[in-house]
Amino acid sequence: MSDAAQPSAAEVRAAAEAIKAALDRHLDAVERRSGEDDPAVSAAFNELAAAAEEYDELLYDAYDEVTPFEIPSDGTIPDYTGPEEPSALSVLIRRDYTVVEPQRLLSQAQRVTDLDPDAAPVDDRRNGAGEADAGSQAGSSVHAALGVVFGEYEPDEIASRHKEFGLEEGDSTLWVVAADEPAEPGEWLQAPFDQADPERVLCRFDVSSVFDEELDEEDED
Template structure:
């Protein structure tokens, strides 16, 4: 970074003063909190996180130095406002796949069904019918662990733990199962994506080949980490 682009010492000092002010504001909000879910505390927390992140960036740009604080990323910008002692919760999962080998997928479906010869690629059924057969036969977790056997290639996936006020009545949300997910009631979430491998490779200068077989993911929100 050129000297012209680097922040000045005064800018770094001002950012440090902003952190001090945000710390005082956060402590004041905590001392005056009205219940576990006081929005003033969450607002002060986010203000402190933003001030600390700004200071951390300016400090590094000016002095090539870092702080000992772990600053929540933009993924964590939605504060958790659900109950601290939840009595019910939902597990929301999304997994993306690419049908990399349609013949393999169809062959696996024919092996466990009674429609041999009716799932030809490009026909009226094909991979769409094969997916229906396989997901009707196997649990999603088993397909995830054996995806290569079924000619599938993994994409991104996410798992959310979303707190609910009460346990839903049977059949209550079946017509629109994901519409009621409130981001502010997501207690924690775990995302898996190849972009995390890329970030790790850039940060550590490692070889992605060395990471095969290791979990590719990280929690993007855990309440105890975010709030403390």
């Protein structure tokens, strides 16, 4: 941000005062709450969250400092603010796994490198290890084995066969995000997820065991 565009000290101070006032209103609403889902408390919470976000942004722009506060999300997806007719998009995928059977993973990696020594981890070959040495490391190191498996198989195939690789699924999500124009080659490779703006999500698909737990609780009720 240029010096001309930086907020003034008075603007930052005003934002700080707005937080103080929002805190007072929130506490007052909590003390007077009429029930668990009191709309006055929810409104005061949202006002406090907005004031905190405004202060945090101004503080960072003016002084390159941040606050230690994080307002928890209510789990709702923000309103879409991207282009009405997007001409470019990005697909962002995150899948979490736990290595629950290391030996199964090592065996799969060893099988791959036995059939194709070139599938051994790039770092091993780059550091001067021979094909036989690189292949043996793939079957003895979880780090190397993961490099072999994820280098050999497509992510969707690993997701469908994760148990064969000794993995257990965690949460996963897929975001389809609108872009104003296609990115230049190599433009975002150093930080591929930094511009994942929730307000530009066209659609998203979340998978989590917490959803199953919620369904079980509803069935019990």
